Amino acid sequence: MPSPPVPSRATQRPTTLRDVAEAAGVSIKTVSNVVNDHPHVRPEMREKVKAFIAQLDYRPNGIGRQLRQGRTGMVALALPDVTSPYYGELASTLVNAARERGLTLLVEQTDGDLDREREVAAGFPVRLVDGLIFAPQSLPVDEFKLRRDTTPAVLVGEYGEGSGFDRVTIDSVDLGDRAVQHLLGLGRRTVAFVGDKGQGMVRPPVVAQRVEGYRRALRHARVRFDPELLWPLGEWTRGHGYEGTTALLAARPDVDAIFAANDLVAFGALHALRRLGLRVPQDVAVLGVDDVEQAQFSAPTLTSIALDRSEMAEMSLRLLTDRLAGYDGPERLLTVTGRLVARESTGG
Amino acid sequence: MPSPPVPSRATQRPTTLRDVAEAAGVSIKTVSNVVNDHPHVRPEMREKVKAFIAQLDYRPNGIGRQLRQGRTGMVALALPDVTSPYYGELASTLVNAARERGLTLLVEQTDGDLDREREVAAGFPVRLVDGLIFAPQSLPVDEFKLRRDTTPAVLVGEYGEGSGFDRVTIDSVDLGDRAVQHLLGLGRRTVAFVGDKGQGMVRPPVVAQRVEGYRRALRHARVRFDPELLWPLGEWTRGHGYEGTTALLAARPDVDAIFAANDLVAFGALHALRRLGLRVPQDVAVLGVDDVEQAQFSAPTLTSIALDRSEMAEMSLRLLTDRLAGYDGPERLLTVTGRLVARESTGG
DNA sequence: AGCACGGCTTGCAACGTTGGAAGGCAGTCA
DNA sequence: TGACTGCCTTCCAACGTTGCAAGCCGTGCT
Numbered sequence: 001m002p003s004p005p006v007p008s009r010a011t012q013r014p015t016t017l018r019d020v021a022e023a024a025g026v027s028i029k030t031v032s033n034v035v036n037d038h039p040h041v042r043p044e045m046r047e048k049v050k051a052f053i054a055q056l057d058y059r060p061n062g063i064g065r066q067l068r069q070g071r072t073g074m075v076a077l078a079l080p081d082v083t084s085p086y087y088g089e090l091a092s093t094l095v096n097a098a099r100e101r102g103l104t105l106l107v108e109q110t111d112g113d114l115d116r117e118r119e120v121a122a123g124f125p126v127r128l129v130d131g132l133i134f135a136p137q138s139l140p141v142d143e144f145k146l147r148r149d150t151t152p153a154v155l156v157g158e159y160g161e162g163s164g165f166d167r168v169t170i171d172s173v174d175l176g177d178r179a180v181q182h183l184l185g186l187g188r189r190t191v192a193f194v195g196d197k198g199q200g201m202v203r204p205p206v207v208a209q210r211v212e213g214y215r216r217a218l219r220h221a222r223v224r225f226d227p228e229l230l231w232p233l234g235e236w237t238r239g240h241g242y243e244g245t246t247a248l249l250a251a252r253p254d255v256d257a258i259f260a261a262n263d264l265v266a267f268g269a270l271h272a273l274r275r276l277g278l279r280v281p282q283d284v285a286v287l288g289v290d291d292v293e294q295a296q297f298s299a300p301t302l303t304s305i306a307l308d309r310s311e312m313a314e315m316s317l318r319l320l321t322d323r324l325a326g327y328d329g330p331e332r333l334l335t336v337t338g339r340l341v342a343r344e345s346t347g348g
Numbered sequence: 349m350p351s352p353p354v355p356s357r358a359t360q361r362p363t364t365l366r367d368v369a370e371a372a373g374v375s376i377k378t379v380s381n382v383v384n385d386h387p388h389v390r391p392e393m394r395e396k397v398k399a400f401i402a403q404l405d406y407r408p409n410g411i412g413r414q415l416r417q418g419r420t421g422m423v424a425l426a427l428p429d430v431t432s433p434y435y436g437e438l439a440s441t442l443v444n445a446a447r448e449r450g451l452t453l454l455v456e457q458t459d460g461d462l463d464r465e466r467e468v469a470a471g472f473p474v475r476l477v478d479g480l481i482f483a484p485q486s487l488p489v490d491e492f493k494l495r496r497d498t499t500p501a502v503l504v505g506e507y508g509e510g511s512g513f514d515r516v517t518i519d520s521v522d523l524g525d526r527a528v529q530h531l532l533g534l535g536r537r538t539v540a541f542v543g544d545k546g547q548g549m550v551r552p553p554v555v556a557q558r559v560e561g562y563r564r565a566l567r568h569a570r571v572r573f574d575p576e577l578l579w580p581l582g583e584w585t586r587g588h589g590y591e592g593t594t595a596l597l598a599a600r601p602d603v604d605a606i607f608a609a610n611d612l613v614a615f616g617a618l619h620a621l622r623r624l625g626l627r628v629p630q631d632v633a634v635l636g637v638d639d640v641e642q643a644q645f646s647a648p649t650l651t652s653i654a655l656d657r658s659e660m661a662e663m664s665l666r667l668l669t670d671r672l673a674g675y676d677g678p679e680r681l682l683t684v685t686g687r688l689v690a691r692e693s694t695g696g
Numbered sequence: 697a698g699c700a701c702g703g704c705t706t707g708c709a710a711c712g713t714t715g716g717a718a719g720g721c722a723g724t725c726a
Numbered sequence: 727t728g729a730c731t732g733c734c735t736t737c738c739a740a741c742g743t744t745g746c747a748a749g750c751c752g753t754g755c756t
Binding site for chain 1: 703704705706707710711712713
Binding site: 081 | 407408420436443452457472474497590642647
């Protein structure tokens with residue numbers, strides 16, 4: 001009878017419960033009981049088995065465990081792009097928060113692309129996660145509503161009104177209102193919003209809300225609304241912010257304040273104004289949204305509206321873990337409000 | 349005989365192969381064959397089964413599949429922090445590159461913390477991934493060498509010499525050399541390196557190499573090496589860069605150039621110099637490493653050394669997938685070299 | 697001595713999937 | 727008509743784990 005071949009290091013089979021059981025001369029189940037700290041194992045037996053576990057470097061096979069338990073302990077996080085500071089920080093906090101709860105986070109990037117977001121909504125082709133945290137950008141709400149996947153989902157961002165899903169949202173109307181109030185309070189009267197999207201047609205909720213806040217502040221201060229000051233941008237990036245601001249000031253040299261859709265756009269705007277030889281805040285005041293760390297270090301430092309990303313991350317995970325734990329009630333909505341941090345770019 | 353209870357939406361059991369099989373009146377294996385595009389299924393049968401699959405929204409259970417196949421299709425990426433632009437871009441590219449290869453990336457953050465890095469090296473307590481891409485910061489190489497986990501691993505960064513593992517590395521000696529050459533080429537003679545670590549004791553490899561490059565450039569230009577100009581920093585962040593630079597210029601007002609350990613430190617340095625009323629580059633030239641996007645938008649724009657993160661990501665994944673495909677040869681080493689991008693902060 | 701009890705250990709089954717082998721059926725050819 | 731062939735389908739087992747129920751054994755009580 002041939003002896004079994006000696007496995008090479010690379011093909012070495014990981015230790016299983018059975019291996020430990022055979023080595024220790026006990027049943028598989030007893031080893032399992034030791035691993036899972038179940039009662040009804042004699043202390044000396046427990047010690048003995050633990051010794052073999054350590055010696056053989058036994059670590060449970062997650063797959064087997066998950067198959068048995070029907071849950072994977074994994075949660076998908078789908079967002080446009082971890083590279084942007086806003087989403088990056090959200091992802092970072094979520095990774096850690098999930099870890100603390102014994103969950104593993106699977107990161108998926110959509111680039112805000114409609115088709116990719118559709119795929120996420122439809123559910124991953126292979127069922128692998130217990131839940132989903134989703135920050136959509138382009139997907140119409142009605143489409144998400146119709147998803148057949150019954151995995152619990154939490155929506156993050158301005159998006160999702162009327163979707164019937166749990167949401168962590170930002171009060172962007174209030175945010176826009178306060179941003180523009182601040183600029184008007186400096187005596188500025190020609191305030192541009194840089195970062196409009198889908199104007200005339202369907203604005204994504206984030207944009208629609210910020211614009212509504214913008215108009216509310218104007219109305220309140222009895223300043224005439226000038227639609228030309230809603231300046232469109234393909235994407236909310238530094239590059240687009242730079243191009244857009246350059247074009248804006250060519251068309252409207254009378255602009256004396258810029259409400260940038262987010263901090264990246266604001267950095268692009270600062271750069272453009274510098275290139276144009278305009279002083280910030282003396283000639284043009286600039287205000288961004290997100291309060292990314294760089295805002296404290298740019299020249300000039302950037303006034304911004306801070307959103308508590310770690311709070312948002314905690315909230316989303318809490319909503320999701322409730323569902324995982326069996327909560328089956330109606331949708332819930334948690335709202336985060338912004339906090340204005342005044343810095344040099346608005347004379348602060 | 350009681351009929352089975354109607355499941356509520358929340359507890360609805362996902363569709364399995366068995367469900368489809370029963371609905372279609374065929375065996376489980378036939379459905380499996382259809383799902384996996386296996387031969388020996390009559391076309392009309394295939395169509396019929398596909399119809400049921402669509403109707404019942406059947407999607408394979410990843411766990412069952414993985415258990416059967418012995419692989420999870422998941423790869424862990426362990427790095428200090430996705431929030432920093434450098435690691436964020438690495439993670440972002442890796443997520444997409446893994447996706448293209450049908451792999452799923454699991455992101456783990458260590459904060460560069462020794463204990464967390466130890467855990468990663470020891471292997472996750474629950475076996476769940478087929479491979480590991482690891483960017484360590486504090487872990488001594490010797491410790492990593494001894495890891496018992498036989499999962500294939502790829503090390504990313506300056507770290508890992510002599511570890512016996514596949515590596516994607518950066519030639520940081522050359523990088524430091526070229527950085528300082530550039531500054532000396534501007535006529536500067538008092539070049540500080542901001543971001544030294546563990547000086548006197550064991551410098552982490554990144555630092556050791558950049559310092560070696562720094563000294564090599566000085567030697568080559570016959571400029572005396574002044575150890576006081578290696579300025580220590582607890583961490584390579586904007587905040588530490590700001591504090592460190594402020595302290596540096598208090599101690600050494602004669603500094604006329606700063607080689608910052610990375611771009612974040614450089615942004616902190618720019619901010620500090622502005623606060624001190626010093627002009628960049630006229631009074632002090634500043635140069636960073638990583639060429640993050642913000643470098644093109646800061647005031648002044650930042651000269652930096654670009655490292656191709658997407659190339660590094662592709663390389664790491666290639667090394668890893670080779671191992672997953674069974675390659676069992678000796679360790680391999682791929683090296684990325686930096687490219688200097690001159691901007692305003694050095695008068696470019 | 698017999699019995700019950702409680703503490704510890706084991707055996708069985710099942711989670712959902714797929715490779716391999718065996719089974720069935722119709723058509724073809726001698 | 728019977729055997730063979732080739733295609734399609736089904737059956738069986740196994741991946742590693744854990745809940746449940748049953749089994750065993752020694753102790754203490756009557």
